[in-house]
Amino acid sequence: MHRTADVLEFELDAILKSSNDNIVIADENGIILRASPNCLSIYGKDVSYLVGKSVYQLEKENVFCPSVTARVLREKKEVQLMQQTATGRVVMATGVPVFDHQNRLVRIISFSHDLTELERLKEDYEKLRKQMEHYQMEIEELKPEHIVIQSKAMERIWKLVHRVAQSDATVLFLGESGVGKNVFARSLHLHSPRRNEPFIEVNCSAIPESLFESEMFGYEKGSFTGAQKTGKPGLIELADKGTLFLDEIGELPLSMQAKLLKVLQEKKVIRVGGIKERTVNFRLIASTNQNLAEMVKQGKFRQDLFYRLHVIPIYVPSLRERKEDIFMLAQYFLKKFNQKYQMDKYFHPSIVDHLVQYDWPGNVRELENMIERLVITSETRAIYPEYLPFSIQKYPEVITPHQSLEKRNEPSTLKEAIEQVERQWLLRAAKQCKTTYEMADYLGISQPTVVRKLKKYGVDSKTN
Ligand SMILES: Nc1ncnc2c1ncn2[C@@H]1O[C@H](COP(=O)(O)OP(=O)(O)OP(=O)(O)O)[C@@H](O)[C@H]1O
Structure with a gap:
């Protein structure tokens, strides 16, 4: 037969050994009497070091800080706090006072739960959440429903883009700057069988002529001063299996036009400084706000390249040719920028006519930029015509003679x-x-x- 005291001792030992939390028992002076064996991993000290030491001393040694036992001794009630330990862990410590029959504080039992892992997970989660938000935003931007389509003209283009997306034919988007050619080019790729492959956009006006070849065709290692040691694939190579979108193709210098034509015909690239031919398989989309046919006549654009690109020309009309889209686009941008800047602005009804009557020479881009500005700068929740640029404000008053x-x-x-x-x-x-x-x-x-x-x-x- 075991004595009750022995059994209690066994029970306590079992509890201390099996608990995931670290348990420390201290007397009424804060001297540690027992500690569970996992204290080594949490505090960096084993049981033999802790037992017999005062919590005040251990607090000074920064084994744990602040001491929950010390707080319980002071306040004579249960206390919960966050501790930092000598091993750099973050611990949630709960100190419980134990009173005898005369209500004297005789023991303090503290349970410490290691939160380091949880904190790390929280940080990881936060990082992932931010990344997710970022990708979500990118996906949202690319989503087809983020193309506002109200007018019949845009509906026709939308349907045509869907239809031609299924083929591999070269598409040339034509239209003034800011009408949405890029938006349609991306959407064409997203609806094509190549949607899971890269979409490589090259703004032909943004690459200096001297760098054009190395950017487009890539280079082999050490081919010129400043080249990366390892060599680099060009944008055409990167578009392999996907879509190559040549934006503002009218800006391409004549010398580069010949080189590009060769790639389009042969579907092969040779990196600058190299001899090896690499086969590439991409679908070509191009766009321009210039009159390429006129440029051909003037000798500024190669006729053969023009015919290569002009397989399926799609003309995106200017905003003034499809006024039905204006208000819908304005509302879409208002919502977008309200979200972006956490605002709650709305259009006063009197603004609508001004927006619709204005000619929008910069097209959708001009409208978008103006609405972003209005959301940020308008003083009231309602956006009144007075906040519009003067050139737009005057419009409803203009009555044409006919x-x-x-x-x-x-x-x-x-x-x-x-x-x-x-x-x-x-x-x-x-x-x-x-x-x-x-x-x-x-x-x-x-x-x-x-x-x-x-x-x-x-x-x-x-x-x-
Ligand atoms: N139908 C639309 N719905 C939503 N946003 C649009 C639409 N059309 C254009 N936009 C927005 O207007 C801006 C200009 O569009 P985009 O860059 O596609 O024009 P672009 O015709 O390619 O201009 P550029 O010839 O100058 O390259 C972009 O921010 C785009 O997201």
């Missing part, structure tokens, strides 16, 4: 004029809002007033 009074449906009385404006605002709100409550918010009037006015003007909030 616009007759009847054409503009001029109201003959003030009441009629007010009603006409009211109806226009309602139609606009109905188009953009899903509920009459949203419309009320948008128009700055009450919801019952919205309902009343919808009825008065025969505007259907759901169908508009």
Whole structure:
């Protein structure tokens, strides 16, 4: 038969040995009586070092800091705190006071849970989360639904891009600067069978002529001063199996045009300073805002290269040729920049006409940049026409001479004029809002007033 005291001793030993947490038992003076064996890995000291020592001394030695036992002795109640240990670990320590029948503090038991791993995991998780956010943003940018398509013209292009994406034919995007040629080129790649392979974009106007060959074709080691020791593959080689997108191809110097044509015909590259031919397999997309046919006539662009590129020309119209897209794009950019800058700006209805009537010589890029500026600089939540650049502000007042009074449906009385404006605002709100409550918010009037006015003007909030 074992004595109860012996059994208790065995039980305590078993608990100390088997616990994942480190357990330390100290007396009423803070002298350590027992410690579990895992103290070596947490504190860097074994049981024999700790037992008999005061927690105050160990705190001074920075074996652990701060001491939870010392705090319990002071406060006479359970305490939880974070400790740093001599081995550089972060520990969550819980100190529990033990009182006798006379309510005297006789022991302090502390449980220390090593959080180092958890902290590291938290850091890793945080890093991964940031990376994920970054990639998510990149994916979002590339997603086809991030191309705003409202007008019939854009819808036609979108369908055509989808259709030609399935083939390997060379596509040439034409159109003014900023109309969205790059956006369509990327989307074409993303919808093509090569979508999981590289999309290599080369801005032909950004590479100096002297570097063009080495950038495009790569170079062998030591082929020129400043070249990397190991040599480097060119952009064409990097596009192998994927898509090579030559942006602003009209800027390509004539001497380079001949070299490029050779690669397009033979699908082989030789790195600068090398002799080995490397076969490349890429799909070619090009874009230009120049009139290549005219350049051919002027002898500035090679005719043979022009025909090579001109297999499927796709013309992306300027923004002024598809005004239906303007407001939709504006709303899209407003949402994008509200998110980016954590704002909650909205367009005051009176701004719409200004945006639609302006000619946008810089096309979608100009619109995008302007909205980013407005989101950052407008003083109020609502973005009013006054915040627009002067060139855009003046637009609604401009009445072209051929616009007759009847054409503009001029109201003959003030009441009629007010009603006409009211109806226009309602139609606009109905188009953009899903509920009459949203419309009320948008128009700055009450919801019952919205309902009343919808009825008065025969505007259907759901169908508009
Ligand atoms: N339909 C669209 N939907 C959403 N964003 C668009 C759309 N069209 C263009 N953009 C945006 O407008 C900006 C200009 O577009 P992009 O660079 O594709 O024009 P581009 O015609 O290739 O211009 P450049 O000839 O100067 O290279 C980009 O930030 C792009 O994301």
